[in-house]
Amino acid sequence: MDSPKPDQVVVSAHAVSKKFHTQGGELQLFENLNLEVRRGESLAIIGPSGAGKSTLLSMLAGLDQPSTGMIRLAGSNLAELDETARARLRARSVSFVFQSFHLLPELSALDNVRLPLEIRGEADSEQQAQHWLSQVGLASRAEHLPGQLSGGEQQRVAIARAFATRPDILFADEPTGNLDSETGASIVDQLFGLNAQQQTTLILITHDSQLASRCSRRLQLRQGQLLETTA
Amino acid sequence: MSQAVLRLARQQAFSSLRSPEWRALLAALLVAITLISLLTQLGDRLEQSLNRRTAELLGADLVLRAEEPAVLATQGAIRSSRVAQFPTMIEAGDEMMLVSVRAVTDPYPLRGAIVTEPAQHPDIPEPGTAWAEPRIFEMLQLEPGDTVQLGYSKFRLSHRLMSSPDRGSGFRSFSPGLIMRSDALEATGVIAPGSRVEYRQLFAGPAGAVATLEEQLRENLGPDERLYSLSADQPMTGRALRNAELYLRLSALFALLLGALTITLSLRRYNAAQHSRAALLLSLGLENRQLLLLYGYQLLFGWIICALLGTALGFGLQQLLVQLIGDLLPQPVPQAGIAAMSSGALIGLLLLTTLGLPAFYRLSQVSVVALFRETSLPSNIRSRLIQLLGFGLLAGLMSVYIESLTLALLLLGALTLSGLVVGWLAQALLQRLAEGFRHRMRLGSLLLLRIRQQRKWHRLQAATMTLLLTMLATLIIARGDMLQQWRTQFPPDTPNYFLINIQPWEKEPLDQLFASNDLSPALYPMIRGRISSLNDTPLAEVTLSTEQRRHNALRRELNLTWTEQMPDNNSLLSGSWWQGTPSEPLISVEQDLAAAMGVDIGDRVSFQIGSQLIQAEVSNIRAVQWESFTPNFYVIFSPGALDNLPATYITALRLDGEQRTLARTLLQQFPTLTLIDIDQLLNQAQALIEKLVDSSSMILALTLLAGLLLLVVTLMQELERRRYESALLQTLGATPGQSRQLDLLELLWLGLICGGLAAVASEAILWLISARVLQIPLTLHPLSWLLLPPLSALLFTGIGALIRKPLDQARCYSLLKAN
Known part of the structure; x- marks a missing residue:
């Protein structure tokens, strides 16, 4: 396989390993792990529980650091950035959709969507948040608190929040894990629809092979190795 | 099985040390026990020392004073002794001197000790001898072994x-003293009808017997008799120490309240954290019963360590x-009793029982279902009742501790009310501030939201810290500033010496x-007399309220004077001057x-002066400026009325710089007069007050520690949510940085607001003291305005930084996943 041009690669991992120190000794989660994701690509990472999918995701997003190896995110070598610079990079280029939505319960749907815009210091955060709430069909529920919304609605607010900053890369960690299959399907449609519309790079972690099959690439994480699979 | 529960409890008590909730609970208990133990022991030692000092001043546990000799037979364990005290002139060669003689029976005194030179001495002077104070030796130029003439006898x-x-009271105690045997008194011939003799009978014995005797004596007290006892009569320093003792109790109560609050909050958190563990154990x-036992034992283990x-x-x-206040107290200071030590x-155990058991009772009612889904702890009538019982016990405990239910309730009410007002005000200000910054900073709306969310904690934190800082600031400022200001407010010509016991023949050479x-100080004649009747009705038969009867002037002999002109510092309120x-x-x-007497212009008042009865008509009513440091009188006669009665004179004068040597000249030329140095008295009083304030501040600083602990526990309350x-x-x-900024700003603002409120509140209290107590003009204390807000902000942010450690980025995602 030819190497993609550097400007096309938005996330890459080279010879990445991750070790943990535990009471029982050292635990090696990954060793010599390599990965390249190109702009606009949608990638599914699948694997059994405990394989380290979430650790891999938090390293790729600059939340955690590898023990050895190099990770590049949106053109920057993460090892060369300090915590503040990594946070700024995240604010500028990265968004998340979580399994348990993670909306702040005391903020209205609108304020939850505004949150990352406020972190970036954007002036018209309210109008932008309104726009994204209408994109996910929740314009009329803007003032509702998360507790007043259904699970599916909460995840749609989380999707609006994720797209509001127009990220280069969107990490989605089991986005339908807490939803019934019907709601899950409509959420997935919305996620992929917005992804295509915004030309965002999507990195998706899931157990669900059907969901994984909607991505352009699939990687299996097993025993510390990433293997390309076909649908 | 109960052995197994005990073992599990012990294990849990120690393994729980890793849990911040259990640590906070133990810390709160430790601080409460330490503070209460400190304050009670200190209070106990003060009280013992105070009783000892008063007993030493009285020379007995109980003293009955009368103007006629009265001998009460004593029974049982009560010891008794009699004293006759009178002023008289003694002679040695050509020199004469006025002395205050005490003729005493053996043993004397009953409490305290007489110190002599040489130190070895019999219980009372041997026949033919007397003991005299050094001033008598100096004035009469005598040496021990020399003889003086007293009436017809030589000693x-x-x-x-x-x-x-037992030096006697009032001006009697200022004259140089001489002690002789009571059985030698008659031979001297100095006591004749009408002589100014005060007879005292001293009593001492076990506390119970003394109390019974005191009650009997008080019931049968004649109009000319007075009873002095440890419980009711204390010298000035005694009153100060008594107030200090009350202050200690109130501080302990405050510490108790803070402790109770902190323990309640930490228990709540600990309980919540134990919810699923308890369900797992079930x-x-x-069994549920064993669960209660388990947590009961665990509390007990915790208590033993803290106790x-x-x-x-x-x-x-x-x-x-x-050590710090030691020189205020007679040495050696008695050790605290076992009751005070424990x-x-x-009290810690009681606190833990009253607060802990209801909480753990609820925990023990948890169901296994809690393992599968989130359930809240059951709250049935029984657990409510236990909780109510807990509060009742706590209230009872406080009133026992303060020794007064009313005072405990008043204090509780005052603290709660001021806490509510201060807390509400601080929170409102904080919210206003956050609203102002909402659009001016990133995450401004999140900060405002958090401030709204945390409002009940902010109110509690602000109330506690503001009240503590206010008290501390008030004490410190009052100590450094106000006393000095009170002293300097007097005009520069305010007298600083009192001269008393001036004999009539000394008046002219003195002038x-x-x-x-x-x-040119004014010399006032002074005669002692007692009010005997009003408008021809004997005072005892005049209908007066208890409050009126309590007026000092109706209970004792008054210093009477006469003058043609109204003295300075007096102003006429009604009637006319003669x-x-x-x-x-x-x-x-x-x-x-x-x-107090209910008299007005034209009423007739009779006075018993020696053996004479003198009636006079009220000509006018006067206001007196008591704090003027000049001779002041309740009753002034018109000239001529008291001319024929024996009087001594009194005056006050100002001596500055070189004039101060005149004080020595006065004493040399007029050995029988008594000079009182007011500056020295005020210095002593100020030193006393400063020491008391210092120790109070130390105690308050320790109470502040309890307050800080409460702050810690309240900051821990929603720690998970913040993380x-x-x-x-x-x-x-x-x-x-942004995430830290949110925490920091919230606490920084709250700290600044609390400090600012404390500065305002302490100024208000100081203003009240200035205006009402010391009557000095209001001054502001800009230093406290400058220092209190940053100091308070430092406390809040410091503790905040300690509790809310920055979150490691690598843990962020796993924390979210775990949620």
């Missing part, structure tokens, strides 16, 4: 009397404080001496006394 002065209790086969440590710490700290631990030194010498005796009455918020914000791209 050899065998010992210098260096100090002795699923493993433990031992807290009692030891309390003991150490009170030793330190006694009080902290016992000449003053004139040659450019001084001209020259009126044909009938007229009097001028001070307004408070007039009100979760931080994790989410950082995952969404907030820098660790």
Whole structure:
């Protein structure tokens, strides 16, 4: 396989390993792990529980650091950035959709969507948040608190929040894990629809092979190795 | 099985040390036990020392004073002794001197000790001898072994009397003293009808017997009799120490309240954290009853650790404080009793039982279902009842501790009310501030939201810290500033010396001496007399309220004077001042006394002066400026009315710089008069107050520690929620700095507001003290305005930084996943 041009690669991992120190000794989660994701690509990472999918995701997003190896995110070598610079990079280029939505319960749907815009210091955060709430069909529920919304609605607010900053890369960690299959399907449609519309790079972690099959690439994480699979 | 529960409880008590909730609970208990133990031990030592000092001053546990000799037979364990005290002149060669003689029976005194030179002395002077104070030896130029003439008898002065209790009261105690045997009194012939003799009978014995005797004596007290006892009569320093003791109790109560609050909050958190553990233990086969036992044992283990440590710490700290205030107290200071030593631990146990058991009872009612889904703890009537019982016990405990239910309730009410007002005000200000910044900073709306969310905690934190800082600031400022200001407010010519016991024949040469030194103080004659009837009705039969009867002037002999002109510092309120010498005796009455007696212009008042009865008509009512440091009188007669009665004179004068040497000249030329140095008295009073304030500040600083602990526990209350918020914000791209800024600003603002409120409140209290108590003009204290807000902000942010450690970015995602 030819190497993609550097400007096309938005996330890459080279010879990445991750070790943990535990009471029982050292635990090696990954060793010599390599990965390249190109702009606009949608990638599914699948694997059994405990394989380290979430650790891999938090390293790729600059939340955690590898023990050895190099990770590049949106053109920057993460090892060369300090915590503040990594946070700024995240604010500028990265968004998340979580399994348990993670909306702040005391903020209205609108304020939850505004949150990352406020972190970036954007002036018209309210109008932008309104726009994204209408994109996910929740314009009329803007003032509702998360507790007043259904699970599916909460995840749609989380999707609006994720797209509001127009990220280069969107990490989605089991986005339908807490939803019934019907709601899950409509959420997935919305996620992929917005992804295509915004030309965002999507990195998706899931157990669900059907969901994984909607991505352009699939990687299996097993025993510390990433293997390309076909649908 | 119960052995197994005990073992599990012990294990849990120690393994729980890793849990911040259990640590906070133990810390709160430790601080409460330490503080209460410290304050109770200190209070106990103060009280013992105070009783000992008063007993030493009285020379007995109980003293009955009368103007006639009365011998009460004593029974049982009560010891008794009699004293006759009178002023008289003694002679040695050509020299004469006025002395205050005490003729005493053996044993004397009953409490305290007489110190003489040489130190060895019999219980009372041997026949033919007397003991005299050094001033008598100096004035009469005598040495021990020399003889003085007293009436018809001669006495050899065998010992210098260096100090002795029972010196008598009032001006009598200012004359140099001489002690002789009672059985030698008659032969001297100095006591004749009408002589100014005060008879005292001293009693001492076990506390119970003394109390019974006191009650009997008080019931049968004649009009000319007075009873002095440890419980009711204390010298000035005694009153100050008594107030200090009350202050200690109130501080302990405050510490108790803070402790109770902190323990309640930490228990709540600990309980919540134990919810699923308790359910797990149930699923493993433990019964609900055993669960209660398990947590009961665990509390007991925690208590044992805190009780031992807290009692030891309390003991150490009170030793330190006694060192600080030691020279205020008679040495050696008695050690605290066992009850006081163990009080902290016992009150701690009561606190833990009353607060802990209801909480753990609820926990023990948890169901295994809690393992599968989130359930809230059951709250049935029974657990409510236990909780109510707990609060009742706590209220009872406080009133027992304060020894007064009313005071405990008043204090509780005052604290709650001021806490509510201050807390509400601080929170409102904080919210207003956050609203102002909402659009001016990133995450401004999140900060505002958090401030709204945390409002009940902010109110509690602000109330506690503001009240503590206010008290601390008030004490410190009052100590440094106000006392000094009170002293300097007097005009520069305010007298600083009192001269009393001036004999009539000394008046003229004294006036000449003053004139040659450019001084012209007014000399007032002084005669002692007692009000005997109002408008021909004996005072005892006049209907007066208890409040009126309590007026000092109606209970004792008054110093009476006469003068042609109204003295300076007096102002006429009603009636008119007399001209020259009126044909009938007229009097001028001070307004408070007039009100107490219910007399007005034209009423007739009779006075018993020695063996004479003199009636006078009220001519006017006067206001007196009591704090003027000049001779002030309740009753002033018109000239002529008291002319034929024996009087001594009194005056006050100002001596500055070189003039101060005149004080020595006065004493040399007029050995029988008594000079009182007011500056010295004020210095002593100020030193006393400063020491008391210092120790109070130390105690308050320790109470502040209890307040800080409460702050710690309240900041821990929603720690998980904050960590979760931080994790989410950082995952969404907030820098660790931004996330810290949110925490910091919230606490910084709250700290600044509390400091500012404390500055305002302490100024208000100081203003009240200035205006009402010291009557000095208001001054502001800009230093406290400058220092209190940053100091308070430092406390809040410092503790905040300690509790809310920055969240490691690598943990953010796993924290979110775990949620």
